[in-house]
Structures are given as C-alpha cells and as structure tokens.
Amino acid sequence: MSEADADMASQGSDPDDEGLSDSSYQDYSDEDINDYYNYGPDDMEQDDRGQIFDPEAFEYFLFNKEEACQFLDERVAELTQTIQFSPQVSHTIGKVLLQAHQWVLTEVMERFREDSVQLMVDCRILPPPSRAKQVEPPPKQCPVCLQAQEEKDLLSLACNHKFCTDCWQRYFQVQVEDGVATGVECMWSDCRLITTEDFALSILKNSPVTLRRYQQFAFNDYIKGHYQLRWCPGPDCDVIYMAPQPLGRKVQCKKCKTCCCFRCLKDYHVPADCPTIESWLRKCADDSETANYISAHTKDCPKCNICIEKNGGCNHMQCFQCRYDFCWMCLGDWKTHGSEYYECSRYKENPNIANESAQAQAREALKKYLFYFERWENHQKSLKLEEQTFQRIQHRIKEKVMNNMGTWIDWQYLLDAANLLHKCRYTLEYTYPYAYYQEGGPRKKLFEYQQAQLEAEIENLSWKIERAEQTDRGDLENQMDITEKRRLTLLRDFSES
Amino acid sequence: MANIAVARIKREFREVVKSEEAAKCNIRVELIDDNFTELRGEIAGPPETPYEGGKFLLEIKIPETYPFNPPKVKFMTKIWHPNISSVTGAICLDILKDQWAAAMTLRTVLLSLQALLSAAEPDDPQDAVVAKQYKENRHLWEKTARHWAQEYAEAPKSKKDDEFYDKVSQLAEMGFDRHKALTALSAHEWNMERATQDLIS
Numbered sequence: 001m002s003e004a005d006a007d008m009a010s011q012g013s014d015p016d017d018e019g020l021s022d023s024s025y026q027d028y029s030d031e032d033i034n035d036y037y038n039y040g041p042d043d044m045e046q047d048d049r050g051q052i053f054d055p056e057a058f059e060y061f062l063f064n065k066e067e068a069c070q071f072l073d074e075r076v077a078e079l080t081q082t083i084q085f086s087p088q089v090s091h092t093i094g095k096v097l098l099q100a101h102q103w104v105l106t107e108v109m110e111r112f113r114e115d116s117v118q119l120m121v122d123c124r125i126l127p128p129p130s131r132a133k134q135v136e137p138p139p140k141q142c143p144v145c146l147q148a149q150e151e152k153d154l155l156s157l158a159c160n161h162k163f164c165t166d167c168w169q170r171y172f173q174v175q176v177e178d179g180v181a182t183g184v185e186c187m188w189s190d191c192r193l194i195t196t197e198d199f200a201l202s203i204l205k206n207s208p209v210t211l212r213r214y215q216q217f218a219f220n221d222y223i224k225g226h227y228q229l230r231w232c233p234g235p236d237c238d239v240i241y242m243a244p245q246p247l248g249r250k251v252q253c254k255k256c257k258t259c260c261c262f263r264c265l266k267d268y269h270v271p272a273d274c275p276t277i278e279s280w281l282r283k284c285a286d287d288s289e290t291a292n293y294i295s296a297h298t299k300d301c302p303k304c305n306i307c308i309e310k311n312g313g314c315n316h317m318q319c320f321q322c323r324y325d326f327c328w329m330c331l332g333d334w335k336t337h338g339s340e341y342y343e344c345s346r347y348k349e350n351p352n353i354a355n356e357s358a359q360a361q362a363r364e365a366l367k368k369y370l371f372y373f374e375r376w377e378n379h380q381k382s383l384k385l386e387e388q389t390f391q392r393i394q395h396r397i398k399e400k401v402m403n404n405m406g407t408w409i410d411w412q413y414l415l416d417a418a419n420l421l422h423k424c425r426y427t428l429e430y431t432y433p434y435a436y437y438q439e440g441g442p443r444k445k446l447f448e449y450q451q452a453q454l455e456a457e458i459e460n461l462s463w464k465i466e467r468a469e470q471t472d473r474g475d476l477e478n479q480m481d482i483t484e485k486r487r488l489t490l491l492r493d494f495s496e497s
Numbered sequence: 498m499a500n501i502a503v504a505r506i507k508r509e510f511r512e513v514v515k516s517e518e519a520a521k522c523n524i525r526v527e528l529i530d531d532n533f534t535e536l537r538g539e540i541a542g543p544p545e546t547p548y549e550g551g552k553f554l555l556e557i558k559i560p561e562t563y564p565f566n567p568p569k570v571k572f573m574t575k576i577w578h579p580n581i582s583s584v585t586g587a588i589c590l591d592i593l594k595d596q597w598a599a600a601m602t603l604r605t606v607l608l609s610l611q612a613l614l615s616a617a618e619p620d621d622p623q624d625a626v627v628a629k630q631y632k633e634n635r636h637l638w639e640k641t642a643r644h645w646a647q648e649y650a651e652a653p654k655s656k657k658d659d660e661f662y663d664k665v666s667q668l669a670e671m672g673f674d675r676h677k678a679l680t681a682l683s684a685h686e687w688n689m690e691r692a693t694q695d696l697i698s
C-alpha cells in the first residue's frame with residue numbers, strides 16, 4: 001500500500017470556513033496600522049487554483065503499525081537502491097544510517113557520496129580507521145564470561161571484539177529488558193559500535209519472546225527517530241501520524257480523537273510556535289505560585305462594588321444591580337473595548353525601564369509576565385465556561401424541537417456558532433504566549449492590533465451567543481463571519497510557514 | 498542469569514588477587530558473603546594527592562545481571578572529593594552508569610576510582626559544596642581533603658596540620674558531634690563562627 005492510498009485525514013480546516021463575506025474587512029481605519037497591513041478585502045492570498053490560502057491547511061496521514069512498517073521499509077529500499085556505489089549497503093545497515101539522520105534520506109545520500117567510510121564511522125558501523133588497524137591476537141577466552149572458548153564460537157561486530165554467543169544472548173536480554181534496541185553497543189569497554197537488526201536477529205533466533213520485544217522497541221525507536229512520523233499521544237493509542245512537511249500544525253486522531261500539534265504533540269498552539277509554547281508552559285509551571293492569586297471567580301463591580309461571579313465565558317460583564325458594562329479582565333468601562341480602541345490585550349511597557357534599578361526591572365518583568373499569564377488563563381477558563389453554554393444551547397434546542405418550535409436543522413446555526421466561538425477563543429488564548437515572547441517593533445504593533453480586533457469580535461460573539469434567543473439569526477451569522485475572518489487573518493500573517 | 502554473575506566474580510576475584518597492583522598494595526578485594534553478591538574493595542590514596550597514604554574502603558554490590566549491568570559501588574570511608582558525596586559516599590563516575598561495558602571488570606572499576614582520586618571532575622559533581630570549594634579555593638580544598646584523609650583513612654599526620662584539629666576539638670568540647678563539627682567547618686571555609694551557627698540551626 002502506498003502512502004497515497006493511506007487514510008487521508010485532513011486537508012485543512014472545514015470547507016464551511018471559506019464563504020466569508022467581504023464586508024468584514026471595512027473597519028481597518030487606523031492609519032498607523034494600515035501602513036503595515038498588506039491584505040485588503042480583495043487581495044487575500046490566493047494560490048494557483050484561485051483558492052483562498054488557508055493558514056491552517058496541513059497534509060497528514062494516519063498509519064497503523066503495518067503501514068508505518070512498510071513506509072519505513074520503502075525509505076530504506078529507496079536508500080539502498082539509490083546508492084549503487086561500493087560498498088553496497090545492506091537493508092539492515094541502511095536502517096542504522098537513516099536512524100542516525102532522523103530518516104532524512106537526502107542527507108544520508110549526500111554524506112555517503114562525500115565520504116562513505118566517514119559516514120559508516122560516524123554511524124558507529126565501522127571502527128575509526130586508527131583502531132581498525134590494530135590486529136589483536138585471537139582471544140582464547142570470551143572477555144565477558146572469562147571462559148575458554150573455541151575461536152569459531154566467538155562473534156564480533158566490525159570492530160573484531162569477540163564474545164561468545166551465550167554472552168551476546170544474555171547481553172541482549174538485559175538490554176531489551178531495559179527497553180534498549182537500536183542503541184545496543186559492543187560489549188568492549190570504550191568501543192561505541194552498535195549492533196544492527198540482522199545481528200540481533202541472528203543472536204536471538206532461539207529466544208522468540210526477547211526477539212519480539214526487541215523488534216517492538218526497535219520499531220518504536222524508528223517512529224520516534226523519523227522526522228515525518230509521530231506516535232499519537234492519546235492514551236494506549238497505536239495510531240501513527242505521518243506528515244510530509246513536519247510543521248507545528250493541528251492533527252487529530254480518528255481512533256482516539258486526540259487533537260494536538262504534530263511537531264511537539266502538545267495541545268495545538270498557533271500562532272505560537274513549538275519552542276515558544278514550550279518555554280511558556282515551563283515558565284507557567286515554574287511560576288505557578290506567583291500566579292496563583294489571580295485565579296478568582298468573583299470580582300467586585302467597579303461602580304457599585306457588589307460582588308459579581310463569572311459564570312459564562314464572555315468577558316464583557318454587565319452588573320446585575322447597577323447595569324454597568326465593564327471588562328472582567330481589566331475592570332475598565334466596556335465602552336473603551338469597542339473594536340477600534342480595544343487596548344485591553346496590549347501590554348504597555350515602561351519605555352525607560354533600561355535606566356531603572358535592577359529591582360524595578362525585576363518588578364516590571366513580573367508585571368509583564370502576569371499581564372500575559374492572566375489573559376492566557378482567563379481565556380482558558382472562558383473556554384471551559386463556554387462548554388457549559390454549548391451544553392445549555394443543546395438542551396434548549398431539544399426543548400424547542402420537542403415543542404414543535406422548528407427542527408434541529410433550523411437551530412443548528414446556534415451550535416455552529418458555539419463551535420466557532422470555541423475555535424476562535426482557542427486561537428486567542430495562544431496569542432498571549434506568542435505576544436509575550438515577541439520582540440517590540442512594527443510587527444509586534446501589527447500583531448497587537450490584530451489580536452485586539454480578534455478579541456473584541458470574540459467577546460461580541462460570546463455576548464450574542466449567551467443571548468442567542470434574543471439575537472437575530474442574521475446578526476449572529478454576520479458576527480461569526482467577522483470573527484472567523486479576524487482569526488484567519490491573524491494566523492495568515494503570524495503563524496510560521 | 499545469576500550463574501554467570503557468580504562465575505564471573507569468582508574468576509575476577511582471582512584476577513585481582515594475583516594482579517600486579519595487588520602486589521603493590523594498591524587495590525584489594527575481599528568477600529563479605531558466600532553468595533558473591535557483596536564484596537569489600539580497598540584502594541590506596543594515589544601519591545601526590547591529598548589522599549596519599551590513606552586507605553579507602555568501598556562497598557561493592559553485584560547485581561544479578563552483572564556483568565551486563567555495572568556493580569553498585571560506594572565509599573564507606575568518608576572522603577572530601579567533588580565527585581563523591583561527603584554524606585553518603587555515593588560516586589559520580591560514568592563507567593558506573595551509562596558508560597559501563599560488559600568487558601569491564603572489578604579491577605577496571607577500582608583502578609578508575611583511583612584515577613578519579615587523582616583527577617576530580619568538578620564540572621560533573623556529586624557533592625556541590627565540595628565542587629564549589631575545589632573550583633574557588635583549591636588550596637583550602639586540598640587542606641580539607643587532606644584532613645579528612647587523616648581523620649578517616651589513616652593518612653599520616655604532620656605538625657602543620659594541627660590548626661584544623663584544634664578547631665574540630667574546640668567544637669567537640671562544646672558538645673558537638675565530632676564528625677558533624679568537621680563537616681560544618683569544611684563547608685564553611687573553617688570559619689568557627691559560621692560553622693557554629695550552622696551546627697546550632
């Protein structure tokens with residue numbers, strides 16, 4: 001079975017996402033920003049076939065073990081067939097060469113053409129030339145069990161360090177017990193040569209149990225070592241992802257439904273890239289105590305001081321007592337959160353900080369981190385709360401349908417809206433680690449602008465969904481279009497390609 | 498599995514006993530039990546080091562998977578060395594971990610430990626306090642290591658070493674445990690005040 005026959009899992013985001021209306025691009029009126037902004041409503045990037053460029057499009061396949069095995073074998077065959085020079089490379093040595101180069105075929109071939117002996121030495125198949133010359137007298141005993149052995153019963157790798165078959169066998173058993181397979185070395189002290197799969201096979205031919213485990217571990221090593229392959233991180237899942245271009249993009253397992261980033265296998269995280277999200281998550285874990293006090297579910301109304309509990313995802317709050325509209329994040333007037341002036345997501349750095357004392361700088365660094373952390377965490381919480389909204393909507397639709405107020409199809413748009421909200425807020429959450437590590441300059445300005453626009457529209461969408469039954473369907477659908485378009489625009493401009 | 502470990506140890510045992518180094522009293526191995534799973538090693542402090550003239554005892558435990566896995570070795574004699582814990586005697590040495598090879602023997606291990614006493618690797622420390630002193634105040638480290646060897650490894654004493662003895666004795670007379678006093682002084686550059694503070698807290 002070739003890779004083209006394999007199960008094609010995804011070719012980017014849903015086709016429904018594409019019918020975006022042009023009207024949503026009208027309010028880029030900020031002159032300062034327009035200078036940096038290259039995409040108008042009519043020049044969204046299009047590819048040769050005239051389709052709108054989808055920043056989340058990602059080609060990948062889902063393999064089972066057999067398919068992955070075959071995929072690996074095909075790569076090895078490709079290598080051994082292409083290398084027609086001497087020395088001939090066997091299938092088993094081809095595997096070692098590829099494994100040592102993350103299975104990047106072109107790199108192995110290039111290095112082979114340059115200096116095949118050096119390549120074999122570097123991949124620990126041949127001993128360094130300086131050592132190969134030492135001819136040692138044939139040993140009368142095996143250096144491991146220290147028992148006398150006949151010359152014919154001793155086995156060695158290319159280094160000529162000979163050991164008896166029994167010792168090799170026990171050695172492999174211990175190594176396999178520890179989960180080592182592709183890295184099993186020669187038993188001689190300071191000899192780094194590694195055993196090939198064929199060698200292991202010949203040693204373990206009479207121990208089927210150990211052999212089977214050896215092969216499992218070796219296979220696992222190859223999957224982990226291959227730049228285009230990943231094990232699905234789902235619990236006890238044996239699906240293998242294959243991406244021709246191994247990028248930090250979203251993949252989803254059809255078997256266990258796990259959804260993650262292909263490259264780092266963490267939760268999908270665009271626009272942040274893999275190293276960014278790794279540093280961010282490490283920082284959050286290290287500083288979790290500092291940030292703990294933020295986790296509040298209640299705040300006081302900034303106007304009448306009554307205690308308000310947040311039980312929805314929307315950050316546009318309205319006080320139930322005095323009707324004041326305010327922002328949950330910054331407690332500012334919501335009027336200042338219109339999409340044109342939305343400033344709540346932008347951190348204003350002290351421009352003179354370089355001249356301040358070390359202590360002031362440390363305080364500023366902490367303030368900056370907490371600013372981004374607070375927003376990151378708040379959107380995470382909103383996502384959870386909006387899941388409840390989703391359940392509630394589902395429940396309400398059921399009721400309506402039961403009371404003959406339309407069919408499921410009539411109300412489907414509400415669920416679509418809630419799904420879209422989730423997708424948009426998820427991306428928004430990950431814009432905060434991105435912004436935290438982004439260096440200042442015009443790119444950052446543009447990013448913050450787009451982030452603010454996205455956030456404003458998301459809160460509008462959330463507000464409308466929470467009041468779905470009072471909201472006009474056309475109005476809601478228009479809001480959906482605007483919000484998704486903001487999201488795609490940001491990703492198009494800022495996720496790595 | 499156990500059979501090969503025992504057979505190997507028996508052969509190795511003879512190898513060490515008959516070796517040149519054993520003849521020169523540099524290394525020794527003794528049996529503790531009849532199962533060959535526990536042994537006692539001994540190495541002489543190498544010349545021109547603070548350990549010269551000392552005898553260092555080692556606890557050697559042979560795992561069932563020996564020689565495919567390394568023996569478990571630690572110092573029983575207390576020692577002041579960057580790669581050996583001054584508290585537990587645990588050793589940081591590559592061949593006792595991932596650089597072990599089945600063709601290595603107890604003799605290799607003992608000679609490697611002796612080499613470690615001659616050349617510490619402070620960048621891969623087991624005891625951070627010792628390693629810091631080794632890097633920042635080599636002279637004081639040497640004197641401290643020498644003192645520990647005299648105190649615990651029967652290394653010969655000389656007149657000029659009296660200063661440290663006096664300090665330890667002073668603290669011992671105040672009622673502190675002698676070894677604790679020595680450890681506190683060693684960790685605080687032999688400053689009486691700070692060592693006392695450390696002992697009280």
Ligand SMILES: [Zn+2]
Nearest residue numbers: 142145164167
């Ligand atoms: Zn043998």
Ligand SMILES: [Zn+2]
Nearest residue numbers: 159161186191
């Ligand atoms: Zn070898």
Ligand SMILES: [Zn+2]
Nearest residue numbers: 232237253256
């Ligand atoms: Zn899965």
Ligand SMILES: [Zn+2]
Nearest residue numbers: 248261264274
């Ligand atoms: Zn990633």
Ligand SMILES: [Zn+2]
Nearest residue numbers: 301304319322
């Ligand atoms: Zn109020």
Ligand SMILES: [Zn+2]
Nearest residue numbers: 327329330344
């Ligand atoms: Zn705000």
